[in-house]
Amino acid sequence: MTRPVSPYAERQLPIHRRIPKAARAHFRVGADEPTAGWAPGHTQANLIAVPADWAYDMLLFCQRNPKPCPVLDVTEAGSWRTRLAPGADLRTDLPRYRVWQNGELTDEPAEATGWWRDDLVAFLIGCSFTFEAALSAAGVPMRHLEQDRNVPMYLTDRPCRSAGRLHGRMVVSMRPVPPEKLSTAIRESALLPAVHGSPVHCGDPSVLGIEDLDRPDFGDPVDIRPDEIPVFWGCGVTPQAAVMESRPPFALTHAPGRMLITDVRDDTYRVI
């Protein structure tokens, strides 16, 4: 039985878990933790950086798959700066990175300075951790936070719309929701389309080709109570699945669940 806690009691959080700039400094010196529940009220972002030659395909892939891949910012080629977090260094300020060569995961370094290239274009993509504060405030439980785990993520059998050389299947994150909180969870996330918006599916995981919720493809499993409905949102790990399937010569991403914490208040992205 998990203990119901409010992960968003800000006063209980140390400064490096509360202030985006302090969190980034914490990760810059090597800390490696999933960022769910960090810096409540601030937007978190997925990272996918590809050579400029692949940038149009990636931007179009995101445009064609806005539920898993809502674009928050695109950098100039070679730049590690983003307007989402002035002063941040995209090469060092995430907890952990993944290096992809020809679609193979070849390294998972704590910082990516040595892997950065002059022709890299970085895409910062909305993350569902961003709407967790709003859902939690509205009474929707966040089981992975209660259990102090990374959110579970699954590779579905649902194909994304391809774009140029990029193709792949959608990745989703899952949170168990009590039936009486389902409409709240849908409404609150729907009002934030830039961070995945409303769920892509609620209920039977086999509809998405997911065989076993206890064995996520990324992140950690969480407890689901008998009455709860598994709710699935598009996930910004989707570009990594596209990298695996499409095999660009090089890509640099965050490690799943280990996001860029930005300075942007999450309600900036609320449509109303």
Added chain:
Amino acid sequence: MTRPVSPYAERQLPIHRRIPKAARAHFRVGADEPTAGWAPGHTQANLIAVPADWAYDMLLFCQRNPKPCPVLDVTEAGSWRTRLAPGADLRTDLPRYRVWQNGELTDEPAEATGWWRDDLVAFLIGCSFTFEAALSAAGVPMRHLEQDRNVPMYLTDRPCRSAGRLHGRMVVSMRPVPPEKLSTAIRESALLPAVHGSPVHCGDPSVLGIEDLDRPDFGDPVDIRPDEIPVFWGCGVTPQAAVMESRPPFALTHAPGRMLITDVRDDTYRVI
């Protein structure tokens, strides 16, 4: 004094003003009319087509300026087909086109087949005509429809975020709204971010650098009653302003107010 009418009484509309496919066929054979109020309940789209060499800049320009330039579809280079309207021909099915060479308007043809190029990438961008049915149903007057005019559009002094070689100022459309309907107008449009979403400004036009509401830069002026508030939404003519300022060698667009009428139901784009 304008007569209050419901422009969305579907039964009163002839088939070519009611059914998207019939509307497109009507324009294909040469009819030239603004499309506000046409095919109620269906999405309308702005067209901007540029050579493939400029496609990344254009897509990035749209990503960086989502209020005026929400992208609904991007075609493959050379294709005149869009998934928004299967069977439609982007070269012929809009009422009127504009041809731009080095940033100069050089032709305004009824159809663009002779201007199409193998390397053209067409961007279909959300149009505020799409939310007019929802606003009208919620009791917000649509003065330009009551007066049987094109919507008034203005070039503001507000710079867009530039992208590569593309830069320019934002264009807005304006509708006068009675104060008691303002929150309804904001809410109903906000729920449709893919067709410009909430207004960019309400009230004093000089804040946007607009000198005289009676002299729009595109479209027609409309009557504003003494108690009404001018409400300004991002407008998909913005890429044309960018073409004028940035001078790409070639671009093909719709003529302002003369849109592609798609088969997509407008509520497809409602976030909730």
